[in-house]
Amino acid sequence: MKYTFHWLPALRALPDMLWGALVTLEVAVLSMLLGVVFAVLLALASQSRIWILRAFATSWVELARNTPALFQIYMAYFGLGSFGIYIDSFPALLAGITFNNAGYLAETFRGGMRAVPDTQMRAARSLGMGQIQAFRLIVLPQLFRVVYYPMTNQMVWAILMTSLGVVVGLNNDLTGVTQELNVRSFRTFEYFALAAVIYYLIAKTVTLSARLIAWRLFRY
C-alpha cells in the first residue's frame, strides 16, 4: 500500500462536518414528521369509500415503494420544472424523502390498524366511551405499540436517504459538506471515512434512544 493517509486536515474539517450533520438531522426529522402526517392521511384514504381517494392513495404508496428514492428526488428537482415549479435542492430533497417515507409508513399504519381488532373499539364504546375518547385511549396506544418499531427503522432510513441530497446539488448537509471538502482537496477517503463514522454514530444514537424510549413507554 503506497498511500499516505492525511487524517489531520480531515479532523480539522470536523466542525464543518458536524454542522452539516445538523442539517442532515433537520431534513430527516422534518421528512419524518411530514411523512407521518401524509402516511396517516394515506392510510385513511386507502380505506375510504370514495374510489378516487383510494386510487390516489394506492398510486402514491405503490410509486413510493417501487421506484428508487433517488428517482423520487430527481422527479422533485428536475421533473416539477415542467409544471413551472422550480424548487431548490433542499426542498427537493425534503419532498423526495417525505414522499418515500409517507409511502412506506402508510403501509405500516395500515397493517397497524388491522392489528388492533374491531372488538376493542366496540368494547370501549359499550363501556360508555365516546368515539374519539375510545380511539385516543384504547386504539391509539395499541396502534402505536405496533407501528413504533417500523417507524424507528424508517427514521434511520430517512437519515441515510438524506445523503442523496448531494446528487441534486445540496452542499450544506453532511454528504454535501464532505463532497465540497473532497473536490477542494481530493482526500476522498479520509473525508468520506469521517463522514461514514458520523453517519454511523447518528444512526446508532437514534436506534439506541428509540430503544430506551420504547423501554420506558411500553413496559407494563
Add this chain to the structure above:
Amino acid sequence: MFSSLIDTSFSLNDLWFMLKGAGVTLAVTFWAVLAGTLLGLVLGVVRATAPWWVNAPIGFVLDIFRSVPLLIQLVLANAFKPMIGLNWSSFTVGCVVLALYMSAYCTEIVRGGFLAVPATTRRAARSLGMSWSQDLTEIVFPIALRVALPSWIGLTLGVMKDTAMVWWIGVVELLRSSQVIVTRIQEPLLVLSIAGLIYFLMSFPIARLGARLERRWHEND
C-alpha cells in the same frame, strides 16, 4: 407542457439507450443479489448457531453496512480500490459494495428464519435418526424458507432500487442513462417518467408476488 409531450424529440434510439441502462441495472442487481445471498446464507447460519464471541463481531461489522449511507460506502470503496492496487472497473466495485450491503441484511433474514424453527422440531428430527446436516437441509431449510422468502424478495427489490446510486462512481445504469438523455433533449418530465415506469415495471410484479406468497404462507399461522 402537454404540447411538449406530443411533439417530443425523444426517439426510439433514446428508449433503446435507456433499456440498455435498465440491463445494466439488472446486471448489477443480479451479481449483488447472488453474492449477497450466498454470503448472507453462510453468515446467517453462523449467527444463529455460533457462540456470542463469534456472533458479536460479525454482527457489529454487518451493522456498519446498514448504518452508513450506501452512497458513502460506494465512494469509500471506489477511493480505497487504487490504494491497495486493485484494478477493478466501477461496475465491479458497485457489484461488490451492493453485495456486501445485501449480505448485511440477508444475514439477519436468514438468522430470523433459522431461529423461527422451533428447537423441539429439530430435536424431533434428530431423534428420528436424522443427522445434523439432514436436519439442516430437510427440516430447518424448508421451514425457514417460508419465513424468510417474502422478506428476501423485498430485500432484492430494495437492492434493485438502490443500484440507482452506482452512477455516482461512474456506472451508466437506468437513472444515469435517462440523465444523459435529459441533458440532450431537455425534457426531464417525460424522460424521467419513462425511467420511473421501467423501474416500476421491474419492481411491481415481483413485489406483488412477494405479498401473495406472504399471505398464502401465513394463512394457517
